[in-house]
Amino acid sequence: MLPSLGYGILVITFLVTLYSVAIAIYGQAEKDGAMIESARRAMLITLPLITIASAILIYLLINDRYEVEYVWSVTNRTMPIYLKITAWWGGQPGSLLFWSWLLSAFTSAVTLRKWDRDRELLPWVLVVTGTTLAFFIALNVFYENPFKLIPAGVPIPLDGRGLNPLLRHPGMIIHPPAQYLGFVSVTIPYAFAIAALITGRTDDRWTRITRKWTLWAWLFLTLGLVLGMRWAYDVLGWGGYWGWDPVEIAALLPWLTLTAFLHSVMIQEKRNMLKQWNMILIILSFALVIFGTFLTRSGVLSSVHAFAESEIGPLFFLFIGFTFIVSFSLLIKRWPDLKSKIEMKSMLSREALFLLNNLLFLSILVISFWGVIFPLLSELFTGSKVTVGPPFYERATGPVWGALILLMGIAPLAAWGRSTVKTIGRAIWKPALAALLFPIFALTTGITNWIALIGFTLIGLVITVTVREFWIGANARSKNKRLNENLFTALLHLIKRNRRKYGGYIVHISMVLIGIGILGIELFQTDTQQHLGIGEEINLAGYTLRYDRLDQFRHEDGRLITRGEMALSKDGKYIETLAPRFDLYPDGQPMTIPAVRSTLVDDVYVILVNWEGITRESTPFKVYHNPLVKWVWIGSYLFVIGILIGVWKDEESKEV
């Protein structure tokens, strides 16, 4: 009964969405306000409808209704309730429903809030988001029905298969929603861009409306990436957080174009140039969002054959093709209207450097995109598959990331319109000198790797230049008698007065802090694997780990836990006990959980190498020494703070 109700609601939602799109197009063509109003209301109904369908699914998940295939495939009786709820997005049909729910919520938010102000654009925004929504709901309705019952005649299973243990981690519980929020929220600025193209409102109205949306999308895409990295580090047990896996790259691609967009859209706002380019970037971002979902959901990654067998893979392909063709046809049609007189006096002006930034981000995009699809091309054309692994990406993108950091050090000093070597030189020499302290400090700690020294110099430059920006502003305020502010309140007011600019600078600093962590783990990670008996020791990077004991016990949820204990010490001084674990779930799924001791200087990361076979006499341990990796997480927190400052409501606008 309930499953049928859930499915019925999905079918109704699908029809309502189609109606909304059709009537919006018709209403626009006929200039009929009543029809457009009807379209808007229809779209608003989709949110409660999908919410009810999702609530039914969650109810089924919580109540162990294994007659529903999806419930059986992602939950079991031992799972706690919160995990059963998160199983909503733990499998293919559920995650597609989750995607639709988010998109419907975002679309409702847009249509509710700004309708009166932008009557011209909004019906078309509705058409774009509605079409996207209809596509995703259609996937649920026709191919991946979350309410599908197990075949008739088969007895209802007593227990479910349960969620993949790798997904039972806090990071994995919030990572997918964050990732999806990021993906879905890109749809909104894209929809406004297309609406602008259709209506011919080629001024910067659409970028102004969507500025906050774009920042939120960027925040969630970033959060999705970072949480995924954190999860990999804490759960996957291979000592790192980023392996240039196609799924990771799929999440990175739209982040790259959106980051480029956030910069180049400022050129449009300040100088009224490059409208065409911004359109291209937002269209690309949306296409990459769908492409990312396609990569992870279609099976294309395992092989082109799996893709051909998958039902929804080709549909995604068609949908990407469709949006691409429509978007670019519209763009070409409006190309002349989007033209503006471009003046770029100096290659060192802020706008020129922003364009250089775009070139670099798109270079990373080209490399990553090509690396991801090349194995598929190779399989398609030569019949044999190849692997494009981390060395390829690291070698190719490393210098580009370096150039981006250099740019972050220079661009804040360049003015809009004109800058010369002289003006920038005058502003940069002091911060540049101060930046040399970073590599000098690195040298004193014994680092002689030249890539690291160059990296630390560039990072130092970004930090000194950016801090100088804050200092100049705050100092000027605090010196002013009329404002009567001390240096600290001056700094706060400075940020408050221009949240976007200073939020952006905080993001810059956060990026280079992440850079410190990446340099540390990429260049200086060491590891060793050894079989130990009780009392034996491993030495790595000045640390000593003594193997003290091994326990094995069963957890109440049925998994068998094997837990080793190692005493970590340095220079003979005991630091703490590390207890790496290996969990074997009743369904045979293994999970390797590392023990990590993390400081600002380095992480000691230990795993029980269960795949080598564990015995008390000879227990295999693998120890990683990961220098500076904590800065990746510190930078990530700061990144979020920076964006939040950027999206926070301005006081001025509140007063208005």
Place this chain on the structure above:
Amino acid sequence: MKKLNILILLFIIISLFAVMPVSAQGGDDGVSDDEVNAIARDLFCPVCENTPLDVCETQACKQWRELIRLKLSEGQTEAEIKQYFVDNYGARVLDEPPKEGFNLLVYFVPPAIILVGIIVLFRAFKEWQGDDQEEYEDSSEGSIEPKRASADDDYMAQFEEELKKKK
């Protein structure tokens, strides 16, 4: 999924035959885990997607590592061992496509596209600088200072405005 299972099973059986002479335990032959992993980390398992061999948890991969250990103890070099895997399982076991034939495209296409991007951008720059070129050059020589020479002035201008409001 079923296909994959059969593949894995097949693979395990083949590998079992391949390593039959060696016992599963290592270490007695003077080859350390680290020496095995140094090679294993550059190889990718052909059944589990995108997982380097040194951290792959399947039985098949375990057998592979034992095979590496055996070959090391026989005195084979890293290059010889990698070649053995390529010969038997195809180029996909390497972490990068070999630089030959169709695979050359993976290395040449991105730089080519990026190069085109650079050329397009710089030609556009030239065009955009346009008529004002001379005036600009004058100012850069210092005879006429550009009006707003540095980003700091942006802030100062805004600051001044704020102060005016305060009055």
